Amino acid sequence: MRRLLAMAWHDLWRRPRRTLINMSAVGVGLFLVILYSSLMAGFMGSAKDDLDDTGMGHVEISAHGWRAREEPSKAMTDPQALMARLALPPGSQVGARVVGRALGSSAHGNQGVEVDGVDPKAEGELSAYFNDVRQGKRLAPGDDKGVVIGEKLAKKLKLGLDGRLRLMVQRADGEMGAGLYRVRGIFHSISPAISGERVLLTMPASQALYGLGDQASVVIVQLSHPEQADDLAERIGSALGPSFDVVSYGRLLPELKKMESLISVMQLGIALFVYFLVGLGILNTTLMSVMERTREFGVMMALGTRSRRIVALVFGEAFWIATLSVAVGLTAGLLVSWFGQTHVLVDFGKGLGEGFDFAGTTMRTAVKLKLSVPAAIQASVLVYALALVVGIYPAWRVTRLQPAQALRAA
Amino acid sequence: MAVVEIKDVVKDYVEDGEVVTHALRGVDLRIEKGEFMAIAGPSGSGKTTLLNLLGALDTPTSGSVRIDGTELAKMKAKALSDLRRDRIGFVFQAYNLFPVLTAAENAEYVLELQGVSAADRHKRVGELFDRLGLKDLADKRPAKMSGGQQQRVAVARAIAAEPAIVLADEPTANLDQENGRALMDMMRELNRDRGITFLFSTHDAMVLERADRVVHLVDGKVATDERSRAA
Numbered sequence: 185m186r187r188l189l190a191m192a193w194h195d196l197w198r199r200p201r202r203t204l205i206n207m208s209a210v211g212v213g214l215f216l217v218i219l220y221s222s223l224m225a226g227f228m229g230s231a232k233d234d235l236d237d238t239g240m241g242h243v244e245i246s247a248h249g250w251r252a253r254e255e256p257s258k259a260m261t262d263p264q265a266l267m268a269r270l271a272l273p274p275g276s277q278v279g280a281r282v283v284g285r286a287l288g289s290s291a292h293g294n295q296g297v298e299v300d301g302v303d304p305k306a307e308g309e310l311s312a313y314f315n316d317v318r319q320g321k322r323l324a325p326g327d328d329k330g331v332v333i334g335e336k337l338a339k340k341l342k343l344g345l346d347g348r349l350r351l352m353v354q355r356a357d358g359e360m361g362a363g364l365y366r367v368r369g370i371f372h373s374i375s376p377a378i379s380g381e382r383v384l385l386t387m388p389a390s391q392a393l394y395g396l397g398d399q400a401s402v403v404i405v406q407l408s409h410p411e412q413a414d415d416l417a418e419r420i421g422s423a424l425g426p427s428f429d430v431v432s433y434g435r436l437l438p439e440l441k442k443m444e445s446l447i448s449v450m451q452l453g454i455a456l457f458v459y460f461l462v463g464l465g466i467l468n469t470t471l472m473s474v475m476e477r478t479r480e481f482g483v484m485m486a487l488g489t490r491s492r493r494i495v496a497l498v499f500g501e502a503f504w505i506a507t508l509s510v511a512v513g514l515t516a517g518l519l520v521s522w523f524g525q526t527h528v529l530v531d532f533g534k535g536l537g538e539g540f541d542f543a544g545t546t547m548r549t550a551v552k553l554k555l556s557v558p559a560a561i562q563a564s565v566l567v568y569a570l571a572l573v574v575g576i577y578p579a580w581r582v583t584r585l586q587p588a589q590a591l592r593a594a
Numbered sequence: 595m596a597v598v599e600i601k602d603v604v605k606d607y608v609e610d611g612e613v614v615t616h617a618l619r620g621v622d623l624r625i626e627k628g629e630f631m632a633i634a635g636p637s638g639s640g641k642t643t644l645l646n647l648l649g650a651l652d653t654p655t656s657g658s659v660r661i662d663g664t665e666l667a668k669m670k671a672k673a674l675s676d677l678r679r680d681r682i683g684f685v686f687q688a689y690n691l692f693p694v695l696t697a698a699e700n701a702e703y704v705l706e707l708q709g710v711s712a713a714d715r716h717k718r719v720g721e722l723f724d725r726l727g728l729k730d731l732a733d734k735r736p737a738k739m740s741g742g743q744q745q746r747v748a749v750a751r752a753i754a755a756e757p758a759i760v761l762a763d764e765p766t767a768n769l770d771q772e773n774g775r776a777l778m779d780m781m782r783e784l785n786r787d788r789g790i791t792f793l794f795s796t797h798d799a800m801v802l803e804r805a806d807r808v809v810h811l812v813d814g815k816v817a818t819d820e821r822s823r824a825a
Contacts, residue, residue, distance in 0.1 A: 187699075187706060191692070191694055191695065194694030194695075195694055198693070198694070479690070480690070480692065483684075483686065483690040483692075484692075485651070485675070485678075486649065486651055486678060486684045487678065487679065487684060487703060487704050487707070487751075488675050488676060488677075488678040488679020488680070488682075488704060488707050489675065489679075489707060490672060490675045490676075491671070491675075493707075586652070587646075587651040587652070588646040588651040588652035591646075591651065591686075
């Protein structure tokens with residue numbers, strides 16, 4: 185076997201230019217597949233993994249019927265006890281929120297806002313923007329008179345630090361409620377909607393504002409592995425029963441899910457096209473090499489070489505082409521994807537800012553790649569498989585040769 | 595027992611169901627062990643066809659070909675491959691060494707097919723190269739060798755596995771007189787010392803002079819079968 189592989193290797197370099205060109209073509213094909221898959225994984229991954237940019241959870245639990253209109257009256261009782269009951273995968277983050285609409289007013293204007301009553305300790309793990317306070321300070325536990333608002337909202341209402349914001353709401357009992365708060369901090373969010381509408385209060389302050397007692401609107405779960413969301417939502421839903429609605433981000437953001445499927449299909453289509461070209465490259469090299477050496481195969485047969493060994497030699501050449509191409513394509517793909525994980529290589533944000541709201545979540549315009557080593561290895565294994573498959577035809581041609589005829593070949 | 599025996603062999607080349615060439619028209623031939631013989635004849639007389647049949651590279655249209663008493667017509671492709679590997683050595687006009695292998699590796703090729711261990715192969719081929727004066731060429735690839743050197747390595751490859759017969763198709767055709775003579779001397783020595791049977795197809799008068807027996811083919815038939823007085 186070693187001799188065969190050595191012969192196949194040397195055979196490959198009889199025409200070094202042709203081998204290098206074909207190997208580069210196959211390598212570039214593999215590189216593009218890895219790069220594209222890293223790009224798409226980065227694009228979709230940032231939308232899925234970073235749902236905390238929008239304050240969403242991978243799984244959300246609410247009292248039955250709350251989600252339809254987000255009415256304060258449909259809140260859940262004792263969220264702390266409910267969170268204690270949840271058996272979550274390691275690395276998960278969980279927290280409760282009061283969520284409601286309000287009319288926010290300052291001395292300079294009014295604006296419809298979304299109020300999020302949060303536990304500051306838990307929220308720090310759930311929302312990226314909660315921690316990204318650009319002016320002032322973060323919302324502190326016990327600060328029931330303070331609010332933190334988005335940059336765009338602050339601009340609209342011309343509010344600065346320590347400015348006064350009045351919130352008017354419809355309470356759970358149907359009456360009107362209002363509260364006056366001081367701006368403690370102004371946060372930054374890549375989402376235009378969050379930056380322009382969100383107001384953060386402490387949980388007790390929001391419960392008092394909406395007249396909810398110890399109730400909360402929603403419990404948010406964020407996972408280290410978002411792909412577990414559907415299974416987890418189903419499991420929690422069965423455990424909690426019909427008085428709760430438990431939904432995964434896939435149901436919350438069906439467009440995101442659809443886009444994910446669309447991208448998968450596109451990825452498959454592009455990969456198939458590239459692999460088709462890769463296959464042609466390998467077929468070309470192997471077939472040319474076989475056709476040029478008909479007489480040599482005749483000599484091999486004359487010396488007593490069985491067809492099986494000659495076929496193995498042809499496959500050996502295909503194996504080496506695949507190996508060289510994978511070495512080039514995989515190395516380049518891994519290096520560029522690895523570099524692209526920490527550096528922005530693709531930015532289509534001209535005029536869009538840092539992000540744009542799409543399909544219920546926020547897409548970053550500056551996309552970082554997300555390297556998946558298993559996916560890259562899978563793509564490389566496919567190149568090997570393809571090399572073997574396209575090697576069948578040249579190998580079959582060799583087995584059809586008659587020794588005497590092959591020896592007569594030019 | 596004859597190393598090779600063919601009886602009433604006919605070989606027709608057929609294209610689109612029609613016979614286009616009668617290459618051999620009822621040839622009988624018996625080659626004994628240790629013979630050093632040549633097949634002569636003009637182009638198209640059937641020399642190469644006969645050599646292909648004797649080398650189990652082709653099958654006759656009719657008639658019988660036996661090598662070491664085994665009838666080739668009854669053998670399957672795999673068995674024919676093994677027969678060529680173990681019992682027949684080939685030397686080609688254009689040398690046909692494998693360009694990606696060194697001279698020693700070329701000579702070891704058939705031994706490797708036979709499953710001989712690497713150590714044993716190196717030893718046997720080393721000894722053979724010493725004997726044939728090819729030692730300095732052992733690590734050279736064919737592209738770095740002259741035609742004469744390549745053909746001598748091809749002879750080493752043909753005899754390394756100690757076949758019953760070596761078939762050489764116009765072995766001196768691409769060599770100058772000096773190299774041609776040196777090659778023939780080498781093969782004659784192997785024939786005498788080791789009892790290896792050699793059969794050449796040739797036009798070359800120098801080869802014919804040195805052969806113990808010359809079979810002349812004309813139009814696919816044996817015209818004469820002469821033994822030299824020395825033989």
